[in-house]
Amino acid sequence: xxxxxxxxxxxxxxxxxxxxxxxxxxxxxxxxxxxxxxxxxxxxxxxxxxxxxxxxxxxxxxxxxxxxxxxxxxxxxxxxxxxxxxxxxxxxxxxxxxxxxxxxxxxxxxxxxxxx
Amino acid sequence: xxxxxxxxxxxxxxxxxxxxxxxxxxxxxxxxxxxxxxxxxxxxxxxxxxxxxxxxxxxxxxxxxxxxxxxxxxxxxxxxxxxxxxxxxxxxxxxxxxxxxxxxxxxxxxxx
Numbered sequence: 378x379x380x381x382x383x384x385x386x387x388x389x390x391x392x393x394x395x396x397x398x399x400x401x402x403x404x405x406x407x408x409x410x411x412x413x414x415x416x417x418x419x420x421x422x423x424x425x426x427x428x429x430x431x432x433x434x435x436x437x438x439x440x441x442x443x444x445x446x447x448x449x450x451x452x453x454x455x456x457x458x459x460x461x462x463x464x465x466x467x468x469x470x471x472x473x474x475x476x477x478x479x480x481x482x483x484x485x486x487x488x489x490x491x492x493x
Numbered sequence: 494x495x496x497x498x499x500x501x502x503x504x505x506x507x508x509x510x511x512x513x514x515x516x517x518x519x520x521x522x523x524x525x526x527x528x529x530x531x532x533x534x535x536x537x538x539x540x541x542x543x544x545x546x547x548x549x550x551x552x553x554x555x556x557x558x559x560x561x562x563x564x565x566x567x568x569x570x571x572x573x574x575x576x577x578x579x580x581x582x583x584x585x586x587x588x589x590x591x592x593x594x595x596x597x598x599x600x601x602x603x604x605x
Contacts, residue, residue: 379536379538381536419594419595419596419597420537420595467536467537468536469536475586479539479542480525480527480542480584480586481539482529482537482539483539484535484536484537484538485536486534486535486536487534487535487536
């Protein structure tokens with residue numbers, strides 16, 4: 378249990394569907410992140426939020442739309458995805474952008490997305 | 494962030510020490526060495542980090558060479574639960590996540 382909870386753990390969707398991934402952290406952190414992990418590829422940073430404000434968008438296509446209503450919750454809205462978007466989507470949080478004394482990121486267990 | 498090179502896979506016998514090497518020959522003076530691991534179907538987990546000195550915590554030890562061009566993560570008594578992909582990352586201090594580049598890592602298999 379890392380203190381970062383992601384739902385759903387598994388999601389299957391068609392290319393015309395609209396769905397959302399949810400992340401919640403119970404660690405009192407202010408910074409939250411979305412990462413994408415495709416098969417046989419390194420982890421890719423997608424978005425960074427600090428105190429609800431987006432500070433980084435790593436050239437992510439607009440079919441991925443993040444939302445951060447408060448410092449504890451982060452959403453990733455998905456629409457008109459492609460099969461190549463199938464991946465493990467990981468949420469992380471940290472104590473500020475520096476990650477505190479240890480510079481540590483805390484990851485959730487991920488949402489496994491399959492796009493048909 | 495400096496690039497790292499790790500062997501793609503390693504085996505270790507249960508109860509023995511697992512020594513995972515990492516080369517980071519282009520590391521800069523202000524870059525830290527971080528180790529994370531990812532157990533199957535879970536998110537990455539922080540293990541340890543260091544700048545110049547060797548470090549030890551309840552999970553592992555980190556040995557950094559004097560020239561800082563390589564390091565070794567040591568799991569002193571590997572268990573089956575240590576089977577995972579281990580990532581060596583170098584990054585400057587400051588932003589925790591948006592400068593954390595994960596490479597391919599080393600897949601450690603701990604065998605009975």
